[in-house]
Amino acid sequence: MTNAPLLSIRDLTVAFHQEGRETLAVDRVSFDIGRGETVALVGESGSGKSVTALSVLKLLPYPAASHPSGSIFYGDKDLLSRDERELRRIRGNKITMIFQEPMTSLNPLHTIERQVGEILKIHQGMGDAKARARTLELLKEVGIRDPEKRLDAFPHQLSGGQRQRVMIAMALANEPELLIADEPTTALDVTVQAQILELLAKLRKKNDMSMLFITHDLGIVRKIADRVCVMTEGRIVETGPTREIFDNPQHEYTRHLLAAEPKGHPPKADDSADTVMEGRDIKVWFPIKRGFFRRTMDHVKAVDGIDVTVREGQTLGVVGESGSGKTTLGLALARMISSEGRINFTGRDIGALSFRQMRPLRRELQIVFQDPYGSLSPRMSIAEIIQEGLRIHQPKLSEEQRDRMVVDVLKEVDLDPATRFRYPHEFSGGQRQRIAIARAMVLKPRFVMLDEPTSALDMSVQAQVVDLLRDLQQKHDLAYLFISHDLKVVRALANNVIVMRDGKVVETGTAEQVFENPQTDYTRALIAAAFDIATAPRGVVSE
């Protein structure tokens, strides 16, 4: 790193034009990436970190985007001034990129062999046989088991982690000098995230590449980066070696980020509190039908005989990897999907009630969904969204009474009531999740199922939402069923924990027991992945 840097960004500005207005997404950003170095670009969503990365390869939607100032030197030439033909020779060859969403970055209609091979054929002009051999080698390198069998697989036959490995294989195919990783693990489970990060670190060392790593998670940065650039509102506010930034943060915003991990502890577990929701031997089996007569051949046992008890003022955390059946369990308890087994809600058996019969009970049994962008109807104002449940469950309220309740609940979730006539797209992710919480809270429920309510949010916002949920619980004596793969958040909120895998309970107990003294390898692996981003031996967790 004594010689000239591999990539040098100087005074980069990115502006977006929309309807005559100009917004600066990135404002005079400068940093260098040395050979073999990993630089992390950290910031919350909307801070301009992805836009910065995309402009390196000129992948922004030009001409809506433009660069009023700046230069990006790769070698001795400015990438911004090169034409499309020259850039194409660099993209996917010298500088490659992996994206956040492994579901959509692979073409669903092409086999793995074809997608990886295509890059080799384009940039290196390999023939079929040669490309196939190299593809196999790459797949082995990124840790895909039985690569020979996987060559003919389609993306939907692979898990999220495997897909991300294939993406990495594609990015590495031409032995690039720089790999840009745009939140490559955000959409993955914590356990898989740890594996992918380990893989990236290993490959970087082996191939001697540089890496530009974009993330909002400081835990990851500490694990993988040599140097950190902290971005907010389009500017880099602090930059330095990773250890210095973590030990001695200079800028206020960096300190704010570092302090933003979900903290605090749930109220003590109390077995004497009233039981609000109780499930006995809950089963959700999806039939697999085959043949001409669609006979049921087998079942996917999404939830297979689980007992649940949620008490007033208490939180039951349900943890597990994706596909372990935790959301299905929650939906079954909320009677959103049909299930077998007894479900007892506030002393009433609701297992056999129809959708219509459930309607009066919905008021006391609310759900907050994972994705704050998807769970709010884009064409309704905030007031309309929050009022929707009131209109059904308390139809006698006058317009003013309803409006007053909306104002009150917005104050309760720390949003400005004056904003209630705006539309969801005008709010940030954290604010939207507050609105979704307000929609559930305005009905004064007794039981709330929280389905990964923090997973789609930035770290610092997660902490705020967790604090809000805890305050609301104490104030209204709410019973929570908290579903998450993120044990950090679960520890901050849950009294009791169920660890699920493949539809079955692996471990259960009070939060203290489970976190301090886990009994199974699976739980230990989950905890290691969440708190230390450490990988477990093969076979303990999924890939």
Add this chain to the structure above:
Amino acid sequence: MSDIQSKAQVELVREKVARPWLSPLNQRRWRNFKANRRGYWSLWVFLVLFVLSLFAEFLANDKPIVASYRGELLFPVLIDYPEQKFGGFLAVTDYRDPVIQDEIEANGWMIWPPIRYSYRTVNNEIPQAAPAKPSWLYDKETRCSRYPEGVNDVNCTPGNWNWLGTDDQARDVLARIIYGFRISVLFGLILTALSAVIGVSAGAVQGYFGGWTDLLFQRFIEIWSSIPVLYLILIIAAVLPPGFFILLGIMLLFSWVAFVGVVRAEFLRARNFEYVSAARALGVPNRTIMFRHLLPNAMVATLTFLPFILNGSITTLTSLDFLGFGLPPGSPSLGELLRQGQRNLNAPWLGISGFLSLSIMLSLLIFIGEATRDAFDPRKAFR
């Protein structure tokens, strides 16, 4: 406490006042629409033409708009006065009759519309055998040759000109175009609106409930849409006298299918959105979910589609008229005008007028449709 409440009240009022008529999303759409200059101007031109044609009776009619007769104010456009009123003996007054005109002028006055012909008025004073050329192609002598007093006749005025000539039954082409435009557009609008209502509901039900409902409905639509519409209309026309509403009904039977595909796809896509699940978790009934949460999504696709369906409806009516299976004989229709143009190649003004009015109308609608499509395109960015 009351202080807080009154404050909230004030807030409420202020927000209500400050709230613009269109939501920000729709404002953006309107801006996008206006950014397409061609579509924007087409919309205005079309609206002006359409509104004018709605008042066709005041533009082109064989009755005066207002008349004063023996101190009494009459509105012949709106009310049919028997001829006895003016000393005649017929049940209906022919105001173009010089005798009646003299009688009224002697005892009062009357104001004529700019064009003194209705769509079915036969002009008896054309200088040559029908179809007659546009009046401005004749010199004054010829133009007035059939009037009793020739060049000095009071009725030989621009008001009695045939600006676009007459058809082979000596009816004024311009008057027929004005009335024909109105009937075409109204037919198209009504047909499109009704098909949209039926098609959107059918698509919504299929998409929302899916499964067997969807499967059976789809097969039904496949069979239904393979019925040859034209032949069916020919057969029905042989049984029922074809009129405006019967044609509308028959065409409606088949035109709603066009909307089903788009709306069904939108509903299939959106019914698994999280905000729909969220609404279901609140206990919102199915019908409300469909109307409040899903329909707005589908409306974008439908609205984009609408101008093109409107065009299709108009074209279908015109082609039926052209073939002679459309509106009853004597109705003002652009298709019938085209047919006359085809039959009377020696009178090019018939074909040219028909072609121009039809193509201008359809082009305007297509331009408006393009602008609508731009308006609803979320990725459209204008610099």
